[in-house]
Amino acid sequence: MPCGRDLILKALDNLNEDEFKRFKNKLLTVPLRDGYCHIPRGTLQDLDRVDLTDKIVRYYLESYGLNVTMQVLQDIGMREEAVTLQQAAGAASRPHPTGNAVQPTQQSATAFIPSGEHFVDRHRASLISNVTLLDPVLDQLCGQVLNEEQYDAIRAENTTQNQMRKLYSFMRAWDNACKDQLLEALKKTNPFLVQRLEKS
Known part of the structure; x- marks a missing residue:
């Protein structure tokens, strides 16, 4: 494709x-x-x-x-x-029956709660307060949903919480597919936090 x-x-x-x-x-x-x-x-x-x-x-x-x-x-x-x-x-x-293209469909199935609100929107406050490992997340998002200027602006913040707030300020322009990428990056780098929030 x-x-x-x-x-x-x-x-x-x-x-x-x-x-x-x-x-x-x-x-x-x-x-x-x-x-x-x-x-x-x-x-x-x-x-x-x-x-x-x-x-x-x-x-x-x-x-x-x-x-x-x-x-x-x-x-x-x-x-x-x-x-x-x-x-x-x-x-x-569109999802394809072979290869990696099927993954977004699987990701999207777990990204939304019954109300239709995306996971990263629903748990905004908790993610801002509790994400501890953010650099690898930003590295995964750079060039995908963050451009270089946005990446540098986030990294310039002096605390992880402020970096997360800056990330959320850019997220207002994102569609759900972009938010899915953030969620998948968080699952890899902060798995226990995501699992706890999924159960809440």
């Missing part, structure tokens, strides 16, 4: 030069989720399609980068291309 980066690059490759220029201009002003910033204008001007794809993934990561790309395509009047990208991204994210 193609990854998010491949799908973004394919969408950009399908643009002609005028459309590509309009895409870059709109990327400067498209509304973004909290915690994300626009790619600087000076950085964008000379980027080709491959370099722009890399820049989008670096600033927004693959999952949100796909959403940003779709939004820009829609905003410049290329709805058909946006729909094509959305369909390709949906197909790539």
Whole structure:
């Protein structure tokens, strides 16, 4: 299955030069989720399609980068291309009967309580207070759901509790798949805490 980066690059490759220029201009002003910033204008001007794809993934990561790309395509009047990208991204994210792709389905089954609230949202206060081993969690999330600037901002906090609060401030922009990744990282690094909270 193609990854998010491949799908973004394919969408950009399908643009002609005028459309590509309009895409870059709109990327400067498209509304973004909290915690994300626009790619600087000076950085964008000379980027080709491959370099722009890399820049989008670096600033927004693959999952949100796909959403940003779709939004820009829609905003410049290329709805058909946006729909094509959305369909390709949906197909790539569906569970597959073999390999590692089945894991997100299994993770999601335990990530939610009956009310539909995600585990990491329900146990926010307890996780902030009790997580003791956070560095390996951040290392696993960096490049997946945290960009380098967010990673550095969290590490700059002086206590683990403040680092967790900073992590939660970025989490407001996450979807449930991103929260699943945090939960899986916590299960590996703080297993007893997660087990205790699952029973509470």
